Amino acid sequence: MRIPCPICGSRDIREFDYMGHAQALDRPDPGAGAQAWDDYLHNRDNPAGPTRDLWFHGMGCGAWLVVERDTVSHEVTGATLARDVKGGAA
Amino acid sequence: MAELVARTPCAGLLPIAGGGVRVTEVDPGPMTAIAPFRGKEKTLAGALKRAHGVGWPAPGQSEASGDLRILWFGHSHALLTGVAPKPTLANHAALTDQGDAWAVVQVEGAGTRDVLARLTPLDLRDGAFPVGACARSEVQHMQAAILRVAGDAYRVMVFRSMARTLVHDLQVAMRGVAARG
Ligand SMILES: [Zn+2]
Numbered sequence: 001m002r003i004p005c006p007i008c009g010s011r012d013i014r015e016f017d018y019m020g021h022a023q024a025l026d027r028p029d030p031g032a033g034a035q036a037w038d039d040y041l042h043n044r045d046n047p048a049g050p051t052r053d054l055w056f057h058g059m060g061c062g063a064w065l066v067v068e069r070d071t072v073s074h075e076v077t078g079a080t081l082a083r084d085v086k087g088g089a090a
Numbered sequence: 091m092a093e094l095v096a097r098t099p100c101a102g103l104l105p106i107a108g109g110g111v112r113v114t115e116v117d118p119g120p121m122t123a124i125a126p127f128r129g130k131e132k133t134l135a136g137a138l139k140r141a142h143g144v145g146w147p148a149p150g151q152s153e154a155s156g157d158l159r160i161l162w163f164g165h166s167h168a169l170l171t172g173v174a175p176k177p178t179l180a181n182h183a184a185l186t187d188q189g190d191a192w193a194v195v196q197v198e199g200a201g202t203r204d205v206l207a208r209l210t211p212l213d214l215r216d217g218a219f220p221v222g223a224c225a226r227s228e229v230q231h232m233q234a235a236i237l238r239v240a241g242d243a244y245r246v247m248v249f250r251s252m253a254r255t256l257v258h259d260l261q262v263a264m265r266g267v268a269a270r271g
Contacts, residue, residue, distance in 0.1 A: 007149045007165055008149065008150065008225065008226070009150070011211070011227075012211035014211060014228060015211065015227060015228050057165075058233070059226070059227060059228040059233055060164075060225075060226045060227060061149070061164045061165040061226055062164045062165045062226070063164075063165040
């Protein structure tokens, strides 16, 4: 598997660490309530098909990426800097 | 007062040769990480040009001017080597002294790419990695930087604490290449 890092270009999977679903970027408001925080912290879908994950290019440029891939075909369809998705200091 | 004698990261480990490759230690002089403050990328590039005569390196690129070399060194930062940074750069970027932090070796000779291919997943072929190209990648399990300085000469950098491991891994790869003849 290869991931198209927006900075480094296409790189081997061994340069990256999987950091969980991109849902981690959607941090609820502090007062959003127990259900929203429970979902954010603990509950994840397990899709058969397209999904969005966070990957860390720790053996490369050091950027966090949002990678779009398909869990059925294993096709990687895109990658974006988490900073550009989220804004702020990601 | 005690006289402290500086030891280079690969002291006693290099040079080594084999598999059509020679590995020597490089002393790049001062090393400083330059990380632009948010929104200061443009003014930093101007300050760098005025202070040191080189541009801000695009991802995967480097530029040399005499003893000075500036390497793209990852997401939003570069490494200045060979000279101390002019103080004006500090108005636009965080400057971090990296001297003594890195082991720098030069790997050269006809077998260089065969040896490095055993250690890194990076595409080092001419079309993907011409002279001057600079990448962050993996060398065995170490976070490394690789810079191509000539047709069959590459510099490999790892954290200083891993100097002995780097030399060992290079040695094993060189023996492997040599064994294939
Ligand atoms: Zn990258």
